[in-house]
Amino acid sequence: FEPFTEARKVLAEIVKLGKTTYSFFQESCDDSWIDFNSTGLQVDLEQKFFGQHIASKVLLKAITDFANNKTPKKPLVLSLHGLTGTGKSFVSQLLASNIYKKGMSSSFVHQFVATVHFPYSSEIDIYKTQLQQWIKGNVSSCARSMFIFDEIDKMPPGLIDSIKPFLDYYDNQDGVSYRRTIFIFLSHAGGERIKQVAFEFWENGKDREEIQLSDLEEKVPLEVFNNKYSGLWHTSLIDKYLIDFFIPFLPLEYRHVRLCALAEMAIRNMEPDEDIADKVAKDMMYSPQEERVFSSKGCKKIASKLVYYK
Numbered sequence: 138f139e140p141f142t143e144a145r146k147v148l149a150e151i152v153k154l155g156k157t158t159y160s161f162f163q164e165s166c167d168d169s170w171i172d173f174n175s176t177g178l179q180v181d182l183e184q185k186f187f188g189q190h191i192a193s194k195v196l197l198k199a200i201t202d203f204a205n206n207k208t209p210k211k212p213l214v215l216s217l218h219g220l221t222g223t224g225k226s227f228v229s230q231l232l233a234s235n236i237y238k239k240g241m242s243s244s245f246v247h248q249f250v251a252t253v254h255f256p257y258s259s260e261i262d263i264y265k266t267q268l269q270q271w272i273k274g275n276v277s278s279c280a281r282s283m284f285i286f287d288e289i290d291k292m293p294p295g296l297i298d299s300i301k302p303f304l305d306y307y308d309n310q311d312g313v314s315y316r317r318t319i320f321i322f323l324s325h326a327g328g329e330r331i332k333q334v335a336f337e338f339w340e341n342g343k344d345r346e347e348i349q350l351s352d353l354e355e356k357v358p359l360e361v362f363n364n365k366y367s368g369l370w371h372t373s374l375i376d377k378y379l380i381d382f383f384i385p386f387l388p389l390e391y392r393h394v395r396l397c398a399l400a401e402m403a404i405r406n407m408e409p410d411e412d413i414a415d416k417v418a419k420d421m422m423y424s425p426q427e428e429r430v431f432s433s434k435g436c437k438k439i440a441s442k443l444v445y446y447k
């Protein structure tokens with residue numbers, strides 16, 4: 138028995154255990170922390186995401202195909218369009234939580250909010266440089282990063298073009314490959330057009346679920362491209378086909394707002410109360426003024442209304 142050798146062995150074991158514990162808690166850019174759960178996403182979309190049959194279908198397919206492809210030719214670029222409160226941010230959270238173990242808290246998920254990060258049009262040149270450096274730096278440390286651009290319709294026109302090289306079909310740039318990265322744009326642009334189509338279906342007595350992607354597929358990008366305040370105005374991202382999917386979000390109806398209220402009760406561990414859900418849904422504003430079909434703020438502010446009625 139040699140006390141020093143034994144002590145050294147014990148020490149080595151402690152260091153090893155420490156390292157294992159550290160890597161257990163410390164997020165790393167590998168399968169133990171980044172692992173797409175296709176079934177989880179499908180279940181979440183079916184159970185938690187209301188009134189968005191087109192977005193559900195397209196998102197599930199787009200993400201599944203991308204995740205299963207070990208050698209994608211370009212990063213995945215999704216552009217989500219719809220009026221306020223229809224679930225664009227919410228579904229981005231669902232995507233993140235089914236890809237990253239730490240969901241939105243992952244250090245590989247980055248969110249930019251136009252009014253917070255890029256408030257001044259006059260600073261556009263600085264923003265361009267910062268944005269490029271930020272994306273390049275983060276993708277070089279983890280290729281499987283996700284970047285969410287919220288309120289892109291409020292971004293200074295032209296800013297989004299600065300990330301074009303990252304979205305293109307390049308093998309790598311300066312030694313960094315962007316092919317496994319996901320970019321998500323969230324925008325109100327095209328929302329009125331989507332609402333108009335949904336209203337026409339409603340007026341003609343057609344089921345909302347009959348609306349197909351093809352009913353909106355061309356109208357939305359066109360409107361976004363031609364709208365100076367869409368954040369994607371005349372952008373080469375559209376005419377170079379670098380955006381893989383334009384995903385329309387339909388305006389929500391009374392029945393969806395009720396479901397949002399019931400979902401919020403479940404989150405707060407409240408007993409589901411149909412009467413309160415009705416009250417909350419009735420309290421929302423609906424448009425058009427006469428027909429009152431679509432909730433003007435979607436499911437926004439449901440949580441605060443619930444506090445009031447409970």
Ligand SMILES: Nc1ncnc2c1ncn2[C@@H]1O[C@H](COP(=O)(O)OP(=O)(O)OP(=O)(O)O)[C@@H](O)[C@H]1O
Pocket residue numbers: 185186187188189219220221222223224225226227228323324325397435436437438439
């Ligand atoms: N389709 C939906 N299904 C389930 N919950 C929804 C849906 N839409 C909205 N919600 C609920 O309403 C909240 C607000 O919606 P969210 O922030 O995702 O809307 P948004 O479309 O991103 O709006 P904005 O464009 O104004 O940012 C969500 O956190 C979620 O609780």
